[in-house]
Each structure stands twice: as C-alpha cells, then as structure tokens.
Amino acid sequence: MGRWEPNAHGRLAAAALELYSERGYEQTTVAEIARRAGLTERTFFRHYADKREVLFATSGEFQELFVRAVAGALKSAAPIDALAVGLDAVSEMLTDQRDCVRTRQAVIMANPELQERDLIKLTSMSAALADTLRRHGVTEPAASLAAEAGVAVFKVGFERWVAGDEERELSRLMRESLDELKAVTAGR
Amino acid sequence: MGRWEPNAHGRLAAAALELYSERGYEQTTVAEIARRAGLTERTFFRHYADKREVLFATSGEFQELFVRAVAGALKSAAPIDALAVGLDAVSEMLTDQRDCVRTRQAVIMANPELQERDLIKLTSMSAALADTLRRHGVTEPAASLAAEAGVAVFKVGFERWVAGDEERELSRLMRESLDELKAVTAGR
Numbered sequence: 480m481g482r483w484e485p486n487a488h489g490r491l492a493a494a495a496l497e498l499y500s501e502r503g504y505e506q507t508t509v510a511e512i513a514r515r516a517g518l519t520e521r522t523f524f525r526h527y528a529d530k531r532e533v534l535f536a537t538s539g540e541f542q543e544l545f546v547r548a549v550a551g552a553l554k555s556a557a558p559i560d561a562l563a564v565g566l567d568a569v570s571e572m573l574t575d576q577r578d579c580v581r582t583r584q585a586v587i588m589a590n591p592e593l594q595e596r597d598l599i600k601l602t603s604m605s606a607a608l609a610d611t612l613r614r615h616g617v618t619e620p621a622a623s624l625a626a627e628a629g630v631a632v633f634k635v636g637f638e639r640w641v642a643g644d645e646e647r648e649l650s651r652l653m654r655e656s657l658d659e660l661k662a663v664t665a666g667r
Numbered sequence: 668m669g670r671w672e673p674n675a676h677g678r679l680a681a682a683a684l685e686l687y688s689e690r691g692y693e694q695t696t697v698a699e700i701a702r703r704a705g706l707t708e709r710t711f712f713r714h715y716a717d718k719r720e721v722l723f724a725t726s727g728e729f730q731e732l733f734v735r736a737v738a739g740a741l742k743s744a745a746p747i748d749a750l751a752v753g754l755d756a757v758s759e760m761l762t763d764q765r766d767c768v769r770t771r772q773a774v775i776m777a778n779p780e781l782q783e784r785d786l787i788k789l790t791s792m793s794a795a796l797a798d799t800l801r802r803h804g805v806t807e808p809a810a811s812l813a814a815e816a817g818v819a820v821f822k823v824g825f826e827r828w829v830a831g832d833e834e835r836e837l838s839r840l841m842r843e844s845l846d847e848l849k850a851v852t853a854g855r
Contacts, residue, residue, distance in 0.1 A: 631815035
C-alpha cells in the first residue's frame with residue numbers, strides 16, 4: 480500500500496466524471512483519470528476495479544438507503560405508501576448531488592454498455608425491494624408488483640428530473656409520478 | 668447464395684436451443700448448431716448474425732404483436748385496459764410455444780450476458796408501448812407509467828408461468844398480476 484491520500488476516492492470520482500463528460504467515456508483512460516486527480520494509477524486501482532466502477536460505486540449505498548427507508552415505513556404503512564417513503568429518501572440523496580447526478584446520467588446515456596449496467600442496477604433494486612416486502616409479510620405476486628411499481632415511479636420521476644429543462648424538485652416529481660401511476664391503474 | 672434449404676431458419680433455432688439446453692450456451696459453437704440442424708455454418712450466418720441472435724430473433728415480432736394489440740384497443744379503452752388486451756395477445760403467442768419458451772428462459776437465466784440482453788428487450792418494449800400510448804393522445808408521464816405498469820405485469824406474470832411448478836394458464840396469471848398491481852397501487 481502507498482501513502483494515504485486524503486479523499487482519493489472522491490477526487491478520483493470527480494476527475495473521472497469530468498473527463499467522461501469532456502471527452503467521452505470510451506476515450507478516457509485510467510491513467511488520465513489518475514493524472515487529473517493528482518494521483519497514481521496504482522491509487523486508482525486501490526479504490527476502483529475499473530473505469531466503469533467509478534460510475535456505479537454508490538449504487539449499493541443508494542439501494543440500501545431505498546430499502547432501509549421502505550423497511551422502516553412498512554411497520555405502519557401499506558406497501559405503496561412505504562415505497563413512497565423510500566422514494567422520498569432517495570430523492571433527497573440525489574438532490575444533494577444534483578449536478579454530479581446529471582453529469583453522470585449524460586455519460587451513461589451516451590454509452591450502450593453503461594445503459595445496460597444501469598438497467599441491471601434497477602433490476603437489482605426491484606429484487607431487493609420485493610425481498611424487503613416479503614420479509615415484512617407481503618405475499619407474492621403483490622411484493623414483486625409493488626417493487627416493480629416503485630421502480631417504475633422512480634425511473635419516470637428521475638428521467639423527468641434529469642431532463643435539462645425540468646425545474647421542479649425531484650421529490651415532487653416522484654409524488655406526481657406515483658399519483659399518475661395510481662390514476663392509470665385505476666383506469667383513468 | 669447456396670441452395671435453398673427448407674425451413675433452415677426454424678431448424679437452426681431448434682438445434683441451437685437443444686444444444687444450449689444440453690451443454691450450455693457458452694459451450695456451444697455455431698459449427699455444432701449447423702451440424703445438428705444438418706446444415707452448414709454458411710447457412711447459419713445467412714439466417715443469424717451470431718449464436719446470441721438465435722435466442723432473440725422473435726423479439727421484434729413479439730413486441731410488434733403487443734404494440735399492435737394495445738394500439739387497436741386504445742380506440743375504445745382506457746390505457747390500462749388496452750394494455751390488458753396486449754397482455755392477452757402475447758400470452759396466446761407464448762402459450763402456443765410453451766415448451767420452447769421455457770427452455771429458452773432456462774438458457775437465458777443461466778447466463779448473465781443473455782439476461783442483460785433480455786432486460787434491454789423489456790426496456791425497448793416499454794419504450795414502444797409508451798410511444799403507442801402517446802400517439803393515441805395519452806400525455807406524459809401517464810404514457811410512460813402505463814407502459815412501465817404493463818411491462819411489470821408482463822414480467823411478474825411471465826416469471827410465475829415459466830416457473831416449473833406453475834400449471835395455470837399464462838393469460839390467467841397475467842390478469843391476476845394486473846389485478847394485484849391495481850390492488851397494490853390502491854393502497855391495499
């Protein structure tokens with residue numbers, strides 16, 4: 480192990496995002512990311528397995544936050560209302576990192592391989608939410624359908640929020656999306 | 668071009684599915700598929716770009732059937748009811764090919780790369796359904812949410828149907844899943 484580098488993890492992530500955004504993901508090398516961050520390639524590989532992982536390093540944390548918020552709310556709320564609490568929690572996290580999240584999303588949308596990875600993360604989120612619902616006594620297929628509904632609301636709300644011209648708050652867009660899903664499934 | 672081979676397309680698909688199921692997808696070569704079908708590699712490549720495409724060759728047809736059924740129903744039905752008509756149409760198509768569909772699903776579930784491809788096809792289906800809804804006057808975000816709801820119902824109903832121990836009809840499982848989604852979003 481080399482010497483300790485203050486906040487190397489965050490500096491590498493910021494440098495990577497800058498470069499992916501400026502030059503494109505494919506055109507950026509790990510050597511360039513390390514140089515931009517004022518660190519070495521060795522240090523990069525102590526923090527990330529490869530240049531793709533930089534973009535998905537917080538996915539686990541994100542999923543955990545969502546699942547934990549839903550699990551907490553399930554004690555006293557119906558599944559759909561617990562999912563709304565989870566959507567509020569992730570909206571807050573994403574809003575705190577708004578610029579970074581938007582840049583990241585633009586990088587992902589420009590690359591089919593990254594889009595695939597992003598889809599897999601959403602599928603994993605749906606599976607984790609369904610699992611949480613089942614552990615709180617929700618039976619199948621209700622658990623899977625509620626989880627899919629939660630992820631659908633997240634996807635649609637998030638996509639509107641990251642669109643360049645959207646000025647409304649993410650938590651509000653999520654609530655609107657959820658209301659819209661309720662209206663649609665009620666046949667309106 | 669070589670001489671015309673009667674039903675080469677279908678024979679290659681059947682041979683590929685047999686081999687993927689017997690030996691695994693990774694372990695099967697195009698040469699082996701051609702040999703099993705009693706055809707040449709050249710003939711294989713006149714019909715399929717690669718061994719993965721054999722598994723997804725009917726995805727376009729499947730999506731078109733779904734979209735066309737939804738579009739036809741939208742003239743007189745609410746979006747969610749039009750989606751139910753589409754789910755009925757694809758259920759019928761899948762039921763007609765039940766054994767083949769189950770074998771294919773087992774092959775896909777054993778391989779992460781194929782699972783990714785399958786996820787992309789579902790995303791493409793959701794986008795096509797949303798587009799159809801918009802062209803019939805459904806506004807956003809209702810169009811995207813209805814499409815996501817339709818795909819969620821499809822996924823959950825299909826997964827139950829392909830599970831080995833499920834004896835009920837696919838169309839019935841789809842209707843149950845849709846009813847369950849309605850109940851869940853209504854807060855029950």
